[in-house]
Amino acid sequence: MSDHAHSETERLLREARLYSTACRRATLGVLLGSDRPLSQAQIADQFRDGGFNKVSIYRTLASLVEVGLVHKAFLHKRTWHFEAAHRCSQTQCHPHFTCTRCGATFCMTEVRMPMAQGQPRGFVILRQQVRLEGYCPGCAG
Amino acid sequence: MSDHAHSETERLLREARLYSTACRRATLGVLLGSDRPLSQAQIADQFRDGGFNKVSIYRTLASLVEVGLVHKAFLHKRTWHFEAAHRCSQTQCHPHFTCTRCGATFCMTEVRMPMAQGQPRGFVILRQQVRLEGYCPGCAG
DNA sequence: AAAAAAATGCAACTTAGTTGCAAATTCTGC
DNA sequence: GCAGAATTTGCAACTAAGTTGCATTTTTTT
Ligand SMILES: [Mn+2]
Ligand SMILES: [Mn+2]
Ligand SMILES: [Zn+2]
Ligand SMILES: [Zn+2]
Numbered sequence: 001m002s003d004h005a006h007s008e009t010e011r012l013l014r015e016a017r018l019y020s021t022a023c024r025r026a027t028l029g030v031l032l033g034s035d036r037p038l039s040q041a042q043i044a045d046q047f048r049d050g051g052f053n054k055v056s057i058y059r060t061l062a063s064l065v066e067v068g069l070v071h072k073a074f075l076h077k078r079t080w081h082f083e084a085a086h087r088c089s090q091t092q093c094h095p096h097f098t099c100t101r102c103g104a105t106f107c108m109t110e111v112r113m114p115m116a117q118g119q120p121r122g123f124v125i126l127r128q129q130v131r132l133e134g135y136c137p138g139c140a141g
Numbered sequence: 142m143s144d145h146a147h148s149e150t151e152r153l154l155r156e157a158r159l160y161s162t163a164c165r166r167a168t169l170g171v172l173l174g175s176d177r178p179l180s181q182a183q184i185a186d187q188f189r190d191g192g193f194n195k196v197s198i199y200r201t202l203a204s205l206v207e208v209g210l211v212h213k214a215f216l217h218k219r220t221w222h223f224e225a226a227h228r229c230s231q232t233q234c235h236p237h238f239t240c241t242r243c244g245a246t247f248c249m250t251e252v253r254m255p256m257a258q259g260q261p262r263g264f265v266i267l268r269q270q271v272r273l274e275g276y277c278p279g280c281a282g
Numbered sequence: 283a284a285a286a287a288a289a290t291g292c293a294a295c296t297t298a299g300t301t302g303c304a305a306a307t308t309c310t311g312c
Numbered sequence: 313g314c315a316g317a318a319t320t321t322g323c324a325a326c327t328a329a330g331t332t333g334c335a336t337t338t339t340t341t342t
Binding site: 181218 | 328330331338339
Binding site for chain 2: 075078095097100106108110111112113114116117118119120121122123124125126127128129130131132133134135136137140
């Protein structure tokens with residue numbers, strides 16, 4: 001990670017009252033630089049040499065989610081995917097699209113969804129998450 | 142299962158060109174009678190005596206999903222939940238609400254969501270799925 | 283009733299994610 | 313900087329949802 005990225009992740013961790021550790025800076029850096037949600041395995045793959053233990057990455061992700069720097073984006077098969085929260089609003093992330101032919105997933109940052117209206121009496125809706133399915137440009141032809 | 146329910150599930154399976162078997166009629170019957178999505182384990186629990194092997198239930202669910210009689214509603218933790226498709230439209234199920242305090246999940250059949258608009262060029266959106274988070278009536282107080 | 287097609291049960295397996303604990307790192311106050 | 317407290321990390325072992333291969337049974341077709 002560059003010095004610039006290092007100080008940026010360090011600042012974010014400080015503000016969130018989290019210890020600034022190598023594993024957290026690296027994990028957050030990877031997610032900030034990704035245009036799509038990543039699984040623990042995909043994150044680990046980006047650590048060239050002397051990576052981190054998968055348990056540490058899982059615990060790092062849990063701490064980042066807890067302070068809101070990262071979101072659990074969705075479950076694909078039985079695997080959670082995570083993304084930095086910098087392109088999400090307080091009440092929802094952008095929708096995620098999965099192609100039912102090739103299985104690829106895309107962040108649909110251009111698609112705007114209004115918040116759900118008309119919840120039954122007594123329910124308080126705080127966040128919503130939208131998954132889209134269909135064919136990606138490569139498969140739609 | 143009642144005789145009426147038996148003939149109803151049998152008819153649905155016939156129309157879908159699936160063999161009408163005990164495991165399929167029972168599984169479909171349970172889902173049709175449920176007001177919320179169920180996991181394999183929850184379905185199995187409803188088979189009093191002489192239940193079915195969990196592998197058979199999983200394979201039954203896969204066949205019901207394949208013909209569209211049942212939907213994979215959502216993943217909670219690492220567990221899929223299934224529901225009969227009779228209260229879903231062609232392009233989306235009703236939203237599912239999960240309480241972040243007690244963990245309970247509810248079908249929000251009253252909440253209507255418009256289909257996503259403005260997908261990037263080349264993408265074909267066929268279905269959408271909405272998850273809501275917040276506090277249920279019991280936890281909102 | 284016989285043959286063909288498909289579903290079922292069982293045991294063994296896979297693997298994402300979790301837990302407990304000892305060692306290492308980071309922070310805080312001097 | 314340095315000691316001590318607080319927290320994170322790595323490792324090994326574990327958990328459990330879901331899958332696979334194969335022999336047997338059930339359902340459908342003729
Ligand atoms: Mn997000
Ligand atoms: Mn549905
Ligand atoms: Zn595709
Ligand atoms: Zn609740």
